[in-house]
Amino acid sequence: MKKVLLLVLVLMTSLVQAQKPKVWIYSDMSDKSIPGKDHNTANDPDDISAMAGYLLLSNMFDTKGIVIASTHRSEHKTSGNQADWANIFFGEAYKKDVVNLNKNIGGFPESIEFVQSCIKETAERFNSEKSYKTLENYNTVQTLVDAVEKEDDIMNVLCWGSLTEPAILVNYCLANNRMDILNKIRFIAHWTNSSLHQGTVEQPWKVANCNEDRSACEYLKEKALNGFIKFYECGANGQHGIVSGSPKGQEYYNQFKTSNLGKIFAEGKFVFNSVDHSDAATYWVLLGNWGVSLMDITSNGTNFIEVEQQNEAKFKLYSKSIHDELLRRSKAASN
Numbered sequence: 001m002k003k004v005l006l007l008v009l010v011l012m013t014s015l016v017q018a019q020k021p022k023v024w025i026y027s028d029m030s031d032k033s034i035p036g037k038d039h040n041t042a043n044d045p046d047d048i049s050a051m052a053g054y055l056l057l058s059n060m061f062d063t064k065g066i067v068i069a070s071t072h073r074s075e076h077k078t079s080g081n082q083a084d085w086a087n088i089f090f091g092e093a094y095k096k097d098v099v100n101l102n103k104n105i106g107g108f109p110e111s112i113e114f115v116q117s118c119i120k121e122t123a124e125r126f127n128s129e130k131s132y133k134t135l136e137n138y139n140t141v142q143t144l145v146d147a148v149e150k151e152d153d154i155m156n157v158l159c160w161g162s163l164t165e166p167a168i169l170v171n172y173c174l175a176n177n178r179m180d181i182l183n184k185i186r187f188i189a190h191w192t193n194s195s196l197h198q199g200t201v202e203q204p205w206k207v208a209n210c211n212e213d214r215s216a217c218e219y220l221k222e223k224a225l226n227g228f229i230k231f232y233e234c235g236a237n238g239q240h241g242i243v244s245g246s247p248k249g250q251e252y253y254n255q256f257k258t259s260n261l262g263k264i265f266a267e268g269k270f271v272f273n274s275v276d277h278s279d280a281a282t283y284w285v286l287l288g289n290w291g292v293s294l295m296d297i298t299s300n301g302t303n304f305i306e307v308e309q310q311n312e313a314k315f316k317l318y319s320k321s322i323h324d325e326l327l328r329r330s331k332a333a334s335n
């Protein structure tokens with residue numbers, strides 16, 4: 001009888017794991033003590049808060065890889081290994097919090113690993129005139145290809161900054177007739193297009209993440225429009241929905257600081273009396289029951305102004321609930 005119950009438990013655990021969305025993250029995040037021109041650091045620290053939020057939610061996902069410092073900042077030519085920084089900065093905080101997270105909520109992986117981007121030191125930008133037939137110089141792109149090959153389910157590639165690596169991946173697959181890989185990938189991007197914020201109706205690409213490497217952005221949008229890939233554009237919904245609609249004031253966010261991950265979330269980028277974790281829109285839409293889901297976004301890379309307005313309003317309505325859920329998890333981590 002005990003053997004039967006154990007077998008049922010194993011099968012149920014496997015089923016739950018299989019149902020979790022498989023996630024790969026590309027982030028331009030880096031140690032914010034590295035000096036630079038973006039909020040006095042090399043890269044906008046909003047990804048730090050977004051990553052802490054993701055880790056508090058990580059029992060909801062099957063995390064396959066997190067690539068950081070995927071950016072074109074010249075400061076990173078000699079800035080040191082950013083994976084080493086992240087595996088200490090986030091890794092040690094997660095290791096301390098995961099015990100109580102599993103005790104009080106459950107389903108969290110024992111550890112989460114970070115790797116440094118292959119373009120971090122070269123600051124290479126995607127060249128649409130080039131054929132990336134080999135990935136010899138792009139180890140983090142090759143690692144994603146290898147991970148997708150092993151999976152039967154869809155890999156959700158969350159894009160929080162530069163699109164150079166995703167564009168190299170798509171170019172490589174098309175050059176080598178690897179539609180089997182592309183058919184198992186969904187790209188979910190934060191703010192690479194907006195007619196409402198930074199960009200205009202005439203020039204929706206004039207936003208930070210698309211200006212960073214416009215060639216990569218336009219390449220992916222064109223491939224999505226022509227049906228080669230699925231590309232979900234969140235627009236500025238994270239910033240002007242989740243963040244703008246969030247609770248305001250130090251008193252609320254100080255409640256997060258009783259846990260290690262909560263403290264990182266609250267202090268990563270605290271501006272205008274709240275936390276900026278706008279890239280988080282990419283994983284909240286993947287969860288699907290927090291105001292906006294992938295069903296509310298087209299898969300062909302387009303982002304019509306009416307759709308962006310609707311999704312922004314939906315996220316604003318759910319923003320308080322989103323933050324309260326993160327706070328609940330932060331308190332569960334500290335216990």
